[in-house]
Amino acid sequence: MTLDIKAAPADEDPYALRVGRQVAEWYRAAGIDAQVTPVSEQELFRQVLLNREFDLFVAQTPTRFERPDGLYSLLHSRFVETPGWQNPFGYSDLGANELLETQRRTTGREREEAIAQLQQAIARTQPFTVVAFPDDIRAARTDGFDGWREADLRSPTGYLSLERTGRDGPEDGPRTTATESAPADGDRSASTLRVAVTDRRGTSNLNPLAVEFRRNGVLTGLLYDSLGYVAEDGTVEPWLAESWGVDADGEAPVARVRLRADATWHDGEPLTAEDVAFTYDLLADTSLGSDGGEDASGDGSGGNGGDGSGGDGDDGLPDDEEVPSPRFQGRISLVEEARAIDDRHVEIRFVECTPGIAVRALTVPVLPKHVWSERTDTAALAGIEIGSVTDALVTNNIPPVGSGPLRFVGNTPRESLTLERFDDHFLVDAAPETLPEGVDGPPAFDRFAVRVVGSGVSAVGVVTDGEADVTGTPVGAGTVPQIGRSDDTDLIVDGRTPPYVVGYNALAAPLSNPQFRNTLARLIDRPTLVGDVFDGYARASVTPLAGTDWVPEELEWDGVDPVTPFLGSDGEVDPESAMEAFETAGYSYDDGRLVRTD
Amino acid sequence: MSLLDVVLEVVAVVGVLHLASVLVFVARDRLVDAPRTVRSTVHDARGPLVVLLVVLAVNGVVRRIGVELSWVVGANVTGVIYALEGTFVAAVQSYATPTATAYFAFVYVFGYVYLLTFPPIAYALRGDGGGLRKLLIAYGLNYGVGLVCYVLFVAYGPRNLMPELVDSLLFESWPRSQLLTSQVNENTNVFPSLHTSLAATVALVTWRERSWRRWTPIAVVLAASVVVSTMYLGIHWATDVVAGIALAAGSVVAAEWIESGRDRPAREDAGPPNDATDRDRPADTDDDRGRNEGRERHDGRASE
Numbered sequence: 001m002t003l004d005i006k007a008a009p010a011d012e013d014p015y016a017l018r019v020g021r022q023v024a025e026w027y028r029a030a031g032i033d034a035q036v037t038p039v040s041e042q043e044l045f046r047q048v049l050l051n052r053e054f055d056l057f058v059a060q061t062p063t064r065f066e067r068p069d070g071l072y073s074l075l076h077s078r079f080v081e082t083p084g085w086q087n088p089f090g091y092s093d094l095g096a097n098e099l100l101e102t103q104r105r106t107t108g109r110e111r112e113e114a115i116a117q118l119q120q121a122i123a124r125t126q127p128f129t130v131v132a133f134p135d136d137i138r139a140a141r142t143d144g145f146d147g148w149r150e151a152d153l154r155s156p157t158g159y160l161s162l163e164r165t166g167r168d169g170p171e172d173g174p175r176t177t178a179t180e181s182a183p184a185d186g187d188r189s190a191s192t193l194r195v196a197v198t199d200r201r202g203t204s205n206l207n208p209l210a211v212e213f214r215r216n217g218v219l220t221g222l223l224y225d226s227l228g229y230v231a232e233d234g235t236v237e238p239w240l241a242e243s244w245g246v247d248a249d250g251e252a253p254v255a256r257v258r259l260r261a262d263a264t265w266h267d268g269e270p271l272t273a274e275d276v277a278f279t280y281d282l283l284a285d286t287s288l289g290s291d292g293g294e295d296a297s298g299d300g301s302g303g304n305g306g307d308g309s310g311g312d313g314d315d316g317l318p319d320d321e322e323v324p325s326p327r328f329q330g331r332i333s334l335v336e337e338a339r340a341i342d343d344r345h346v347e348i349r350f351v352e353c354t355p356g357i358a359v360r361a362l363t364v365p366v367l368p369k370h371v372w373s374e375r376t377d378t379a380a381l382a383g384i385e386i387g388s389v390t391d392a393l394v395t396n397n398i399p400p401v402g403s404g405p406l407r408f409v410g411n412t413p414r415e416s417l418t419l420e421r422f423d424d425h426f427l428v429d430a431a432p433e434t435l436p437e438g439v440d441g442p443p444a445f446d447r448f449a450v451r452v453v454g455s456g457v458s459a460v461g462v463v464t465d466g467e468a469d470v471t472g473t474p475v476g477a478g479t480v481p482q483i484g485r486s487d488d489t490d491l492i493v494d495g496r497t498p499p500y501v502v503g504y505n506a507l508a509a510p511l512s513n514p515q516f517r518n519t520l521a522r523l524i525d526r527p528t529l530v531g532d533v534f535d536g537y538a539r540a541s542v543t544p545l546a547g548t549d550w551v552p553e554e555l556e557w558d559g560v561d562p563v564t565p566f567l568g569s570d571g572e573v574d575p576e577s578a579m580e581a582f583e584t585a586g587y588s589y590d591d592g593r594l595v596r597t598d
Numbered sequence: 599m600s601l602l603d604v605v606l607e608v609v610a611v612v613g614v615l616h617l618a619s620v621l622v623f624v625a626r627d628r629l630v631d632a633p634r635t636v637r638s639t640v641h642d643a644r645g646p647l648v649v650l651l652v653v654l655a656v657n658g659v660v661r662r663i664g665v666e667l668s669w670v671v672g673a674n675v676t677g678v679i680y681a682l683e684g685t686f687v688a689a690v691q692s693y694a695t696p697t698a699t700a701y702f703a704f705v706y707v708f709g710y711v712y713l714l715t716f717p718p719i720a721y722a723l724r725g726d727g728g729g730l731r732k733l734l735i736a737y738g739l740n741y742g743v744g745l746v747c748y749v750l751f752v753a754y755g756p757r758n759l760m761p762e763l764v765d766s767l768l769f770e771s772w773p774r775s776q777l778l779t780s781q782v783n784e785n786t787n788v789f790p791s792l793h794t795s796l797a798a799t800v801a802l803v804t805w806r807e808r809s810w811r812r813w814t815p816i817a818v819v820l821a822a823s824v825v826v827s828t829m830y831l832g833i834h835w836a837t838d839v840v841a842g843i844a845l846a847a848g849s850v851v852a853a854e855w856i857e858s859g860r861d862r863p864a865r866e867d868a869g870p871p872n873d874a875t876d877r878d879r880p881a882d883t884d885d886d887r888g889r890n891e892g893r894e895r896h897d898g899r900a901s902e
Binding site for chain 1: 600662669674676677680681754757758759760761762766769770773774776777779780785786
């Protein structure tokens, strides 16, 4: 039996490949012929999330699961045929489906119970193995900007909450920078926030819908506003929306959203409710039915590309004519219909769910109709084999026209990207009390300059040399001494991170067998990984909801794995126990190597 | 320190080395004649020079789009290489000392650039048109074949595949150097090692051009150091190095063959680029020390 583990190489991800290699070693100790294949992250996402060409992969999930409903799109079997971070594992478990649905519909004790049971089910059936929640480690210079420790640099608002320290400009921080005229290029370095990243994808693609190009969406989040944003406590608060009211009288809530006055696109066009309604239509079906005619003429059979099994179970999503956005399908699945009432008001009807969950759908980026309505044609692209794909999904979207606090200035693909403050944004002259939490006003910088470097070590070097203000992608724990040695550079360690997971392709034997996956999970010794790979800068866990209030006592990590205890000790697999476990699971050994019994 | 600073540093250091080398290795009377000889020698070698420049330009473009293309059409051979040689590079690194790291880092960046650029200058100054042509043709073949391999094979180096065993010694000891190396290469382009093949090419051409004795040991030692540095610094696999040496041998043999057939038609040297000349892979790994062996093999295969 051979298993291939895909992971991004060390230059791009400080931990994934090392986790993969250690796991492969444990697998080999148990008689499984396991190997690790390094794949660039863009390619990894393409192979795993779009084409499902993998056995196992190691990666950090794009978002934290502060809210349990995040698991709905990650694990519900209705998303098995869906690309993106919608059930990339191909996991289907009727029990889990039921619990995922229950938690959407219920509140209080009932919901709590469903979520606890759900986590138990996940831990037993292992669609993926939660490895650990790593600390987000970065180097940041304090001579230009401040507020690094509080800022969540995995989210756009983190960058917007930074403050200026008087490098040479006026002392009194961000408020004054708003009214200053734009500086001539280069002569006011103090007002440029310089970010060194190891992820070059953002320099050649700024399409918020392109799943293989986005990690956490910070860049597109700065370029595109959403109606609401996820606040520190996990609730959704108004952003581009001035306010909303949710009517929950029926089973399916309805939201009436009022947009901020005078919202404008970066190209000067007014942003209206029409754009918002258009966005929801587009994300649900990026072809907007425009290629429906063609497909219909082919009797529907032509569009039935995939494996002939497309479409079943997609309740509410009629078959192949629809090409939803893989990156937002979880949230879009909450929306039944969005309709512009007048220029500033949108009515959004949701599917049956509780209002607190429904508003998650308000966090998708709002797109300009006058740009994106041109992108609904079917695109042909090598490497993507999932039915039809539209221009909207594959355009690199440069230059982007958003409405966000920053706008595009220029880029050199694979090398650099420059954004600048958008002075018509609501952050610039809104009254402070109406501003979102943590953000006091417009950005503390006039320009935002992203520069790509080869690895975390280089990124830290560029920061300690004074050539950049912060590492825009997390660097590994191995760079901590390097950061510590530098005087003007602070070590920023943030524990609010998504977990690293080992994902299994549950659509292919033997990984389709939950008992087999459960046994594989028992070959992973989390404390060893936390100590050796993460240098202690991580926390072990068995549930993706670790760190939230939703973890039942039985699943709390207290030094040992409560569900899938390690088949060995001190990071050494005990081959005998492993053999026994796999034999119990119905597999057998031939000359020390695991084989399938059939 | 920015990329520009790194580039300037390399230019400055290599410039000084060139200056010193010209004084040491090029006879004074040659220097007096230089203005005349250089012109005619370079003019004589313009064919290979143009071809090389074209290959380099194509290289520059294809390296960028080639990475994407490579993921589509290429084979990810990292696992195959690892299966072949395992943790050999980690074993090499187990001998690391700060002095050795400093030496090999210097050799990898400065020594390599110097090794590749000084011989053409010296050939031009010495009026050795044949040597210059041969070298330029061999360079062009190296880059051409290398480029094709980079599209066909996706491979990450040992520092990327087994970061827990192999340190990125170059980038850790001198982080800024990565600003330079990531400009000129992609981390998926390690098979074969062009550092190895080009350095070995210089050593081979020097060795076979018997006219230039004092430079030969320098070239051989420096080339050997470059070859070792690629593994010592965790950038290349031993497999890349073996392939690089094979590519060098093939390129030099082909260049000599092209040159030997040059007698009559004057400007036919645009020759067939990147043919399958790297097939005769030597069995021994570190064969740039096994000079005689190399000699025999090449003599055996060479044209006449």
